[in-house]
Amino acid sequence: MKLIAQGAEAKLFLEEGNILKNRFKKTYRIKEIDEKLRSFRTRREAKILQKLHAIAFPAPKLIKNDEKENLVIENIGGKLIKNILEKNNYKKLCNEIGGKIAVLHNNSIIHGDLTTSNMILSKEVYFIDFGLSFFSEKAEDKAVDLHLLKEGLESKHYRIWEKCFKYTLESYRKEAKNSNETLKRLEAVEKRGRYRARKGR
Ligand SMILES: Nc1ncnc2c1ncn2[C@@H]1O[C@H](COP(=O)(O)OP(=O)(O)O)[C@@H](O)[C@H]1O
Numbered sequence: 001m002k003l004i005a006q007g008a009e010a011k012l013f014l015e016e017g018n019i020l021k022n023r024f025k026k027t028y029r030i031k032e033i034d035e036k037l038r039s040f041r042t043r044r045e046a047k048i049l050q051k052l053h054a055i056a057f058p059a060p061k062l063i064k065n066d067e068k069e070n071l072v073i074e075n076i077g078g079k080l081i082k083n084i085l086e087k088n089n090y091k092k093l094c095n096e097i098g099g100k101i102a103v104l105h106n107n108s109i110i111h112g113d114l115t116t117s118n119m120i121l122s123k124e125v126y127f128i129d130f131g132l133s134f135f136s137e138k139a140e141d142k143a144v145d146l147h148l149l150k151e152g153l154e155s156k157h158y159r160i161w162e163k164c165f166k167y168t169l170e171s172y173r174k175e176a177k178n179s180n181e182t183l184k185r186l187e188a189v190e191k192r193g194r195y196r197a198r199k200g201r
């Protein structure tokens, strides 16, 4: 099997044309806690991917789930938004991304790790990496989701981040239910500081 990516919590392999996502053991965690956490995130990601498939949201199809540490998911051919944003029509891409975050939030799905490393440009923009996702209708949770995207843009796309975030919010405002409340909450969230979940921990 060919290793295609290794992050803080998972190794991704190419397996018969699909992607195997393995949440590997973390020896610095207490064994029982480590197993619970990896199993929880694996099951969580599987559950969200099924929900996304049901609403025809562009995300990988779930193929297998061992409920412990392995998911087999569809391989989305394309390029990471992280690697192509600057070189492309980023107004169009960010408008699309904002509209898609609105669709997630309108379905009470908080992504939990919105970054341009978790988006792939194929025929359209696909979202991946739902291990930190959860269901919520709270403006606070939606606002933090958007805030995390902003932090990621600032650090990875510092030349264009302000415009990118503006374009993202323009379409989010139009498409998301209760977007006024969420965006107002975002202002409050901005004043409070950093939020990024630490996956590796
Ligand atoms: N379904 C997929 N199709 C294509 N590439 C993928 C897919 N899932 C993951 N990848 C690649 O593997 C990387 C890591 O996967 P991800 O699910 O984001 O795990 P993590 O960030 O937790 O390590 C992604 O940034 C992407 O490059």
Ligand SMILES: [Mg+2]
Residues within 6 Å of the ligand: 007, 117, 118, 129
């Ligand atoms: Mg990721």
